[in-house]
Amino acid sequence: MIPRSLTARVAVGVLVVVSAVLVGGGLTIVTLTEQRDKRDADAELRGFAGDLTPSLAGALGIAPAPLSSSLASPPPPLGQVVLLNRNGEPLPRPPHPPPPVRTGPPAGVVQALVAAFDQRGQSSSPAGQIVFVRALAVQSGRRLILGAVPPGFPPMSTRPGGRSVQADGKPWRLIVVRNRPGVIVEVGALAQSISSRAADLRQVVIWTGLAGLLVALLGTLITSRLALRPLTLLARKAAAVEGTDDLQVRLRAPGQPREVAVLAEELDRMLSRLDGAVAARAAALLAARRFAADAGHELRTPLQSVRANLDIASSEGANAEQRRLALETAALQSDRLNRLVDGLQTLARGESGLAAPVADVDLGDIADGAVFATRTRHPELTIDSDLPASGPVVQGDADGLWRVVENLLENAARHGRPGGHVRLHVSGNGAGAEIVVEDDGPGIPLAERQRVIRRFARGRDATAAGSGLGLAIVDAEARRHDGALRLSSSELGGLLARVTIRER
């Protein structure tokens, strides 16, 4: 499992690496030391065997033993010398003092050997305590043992070299040498001192390693906390944004390490985007509130009229003619309400600021359909439509673009000259497309052109039949398509409305 805290992660990582290094290093040290100790011990044992070889050879009757006077010392303690026959069976233990064995070596030689063995065997050395020496005369098969071989010990090996054995519950090191032809000498030593030294060393390595680990862990915790401090500061600063809702705050500060600076810059970019979005939403909310207020105001008038006329129609005092008139008026006002609601819904969609869905739309086909619909509604009007044979194709929302053309034509039909002349021109170029609608009506004075684009704003001499939303809808839809509506004067005498749709 990966720990959650970054500090902990770094610490665990360091722990793993340092442990691996310590275990590897420790093992190497311990192993190398052990090997060196073994080599030293073997050399010493081999030296000892070499030293004893001439005496042993003498004792086994191979050559006259070069005895020095210093070796002629007290008799050996009982049981330390055992003579074996050719089959390895012990010869009967000699009584005390041991009588000279007829075929055995002279007592002096044995005594000297035992003395040398005792002197050497009791001293402590890297090789450990030398416990016994076994010797074999190859020719005669006579054997000689100095010291006490523990019961169940493996028989003597005749192959020169060293080996480690486990016997009597203890580790042993055995060295076999053939320094002199005809005699094989084996020295057996307790290897306990080597293994205990190795164990000591192992302990030291383990404890040192653990201490090292602890230090590394603490060091890592402290340094990683220090290293992460700029990050902690950044988090604290970012958390403050939540408390204050202040999206103007910037998190990038001088002195931040590179990694933290990158993060801070990224967060700052996010903050400024958020800031923009919040501002846009606030503006949209304000617009929606104004919209609702305006809409309510505008809807109230025709509703009031419908209500009043229905009251007249249902009053007992009204005559048939009055009733008919009241119902007709109510129907007319309800039509006006319809148009208002239609317009409001379209406008709401356009002003919501939602980007238009993107699809390839043939603006010429759209305009062609809108011309047909307008001609149907206003058969008295002459509509000249100047469209390319095909295209222009723009990216946008077919329904919204339909409303742009339809509302421009409807506006021209309503506010142009009754039975007049309307001209529609659609063209495209690489950068987008353009829709131009002109009429031969009275037009709109320059000073009023911006105002009439706003919703519910009508030209001064406009009739009540209009919803006051047509141009506002066109404007909203044009902006929804990254375009714009511009009003100017037509050479026909009336208004020229130009909508540009930018290619996305």
Add this chain to the structure above:
Amino acid sequence: MAPHPRILLVDDDEAILDSLRRALELEGYLVTTAVDGAGALRSVAQGEPDAVVLDIGLPDLNGRVIAARMRAGGLSTPILVLSALDEVDDRIAGLEAGADDYLIKPFAMAELVARLRALLRRAVAQAQAGGAALQPPVRLGLLLVDVDGAAASWDGRDLGLTGRELALLDALARNAEVVLSRDRLLEMVWGYDFAPDGRALDVFMTYLRRKLEAAGAPRMVETVRGVGFVLRKP
């Protein structure tokens, strides 16, 4: 036509349902009503109406789904969809699912009655023509339009047209290379002798072109601006 055509009227608003029912009954129709999609489908299962007037925004099932299920269930009578102005996507999806025309609320009763009358007359005329003599399929190159077999294909691939799209393609194919005016197409395909408000014809034309092109056909249906539409022989 039966003297009193049966109309299934589906709307979740009781007040609208009631006024529309009364208005249609005044026109001599027998009106069955349903307030939700499940009720509408049940009603169709009990007996096929001569026409369906279907509100697109029902509480339980979307009108598009209901239209699709009715068509899948074998109902071939006209379906007229009612929608609010802002339900553009649903409305268009309704046409795609097999509805024949749409009206945007609020509408004048006269408009609804005129369309219903035309659609019913057209349905009856087709039924009689179908009974009298089968229309031979039209083949133009790889295009095969079999209006009686209720299928059209390009190079053996079925176009998956709805009834009204098929009728539109049939009208264009039978008059290949002849420019048909919008008025004429409205008359031939819907039986309208008036130009309805809205852009149903354009929407159907868009779908027809899209389905033809999806099947691998070249662009055959051309707009002759200011006049109408024409199908060019491939």
